[in-house]
Amino acid sequence: MRVHMDCAGCESKVKNALEKVKGVDDIDIDMGLQKVTVTGWADQKKVLKTVRKTGRRAEL
Template identity: 50%
Template sequence: MGFLHNVREVVSACVKPKEKRVPKKTVNVRVKMDCEGCVRKVKHAVEDLKGVESFDVNQKMQRVTVTGYVDSEEVLKAVRGTGKNADNWPFVPYNLVAFPYVKGAYDIKAPSGFVRNTPDAAGDPKSPEMKLMRLFDDENPDACSIM
């Protein structure tokens, strides 16, 4: 009986699909919240999600931060279920972007100190502005030695 029981466990373990576990991560969502009632609705929606370890609802920045074993689409779906407009957090701190005021990066609706994360914000290395910036750069071996 013991041998048959072990064989059955091995076969059932091979046949069953393994449960996919979402890795631990932090999900940031932008949500339009006007009052404390909106904040309360979003808090209740987020705290009921499976796998949430901690969350922060910031009304001033219009941002919800969820940390845990959650999927970003599940968080978006839960927040949208409250009737609020929600999308993934599209902003990064402006000091992490080389050209924060390039077309498409600067957003007037962004919170203070944040700009949109766009690929154009890196700057074109062949542009005249970038060539002038590299002219007197310390890492440029052909830089002017007088400086």
């Protein structure tokens, strides 16, 4: 998914939030492309909602 992130703090917030989602096995964040790749069995809508709750704009 694409997530608007400006700094390392944003990256950390997103990663910490996603680590708490049941079914998320791995999280890869590319700040340059503003791309977050989530691996696991988590529901897409729940993952997207979790990222948006951090205050970031996100889209699949």
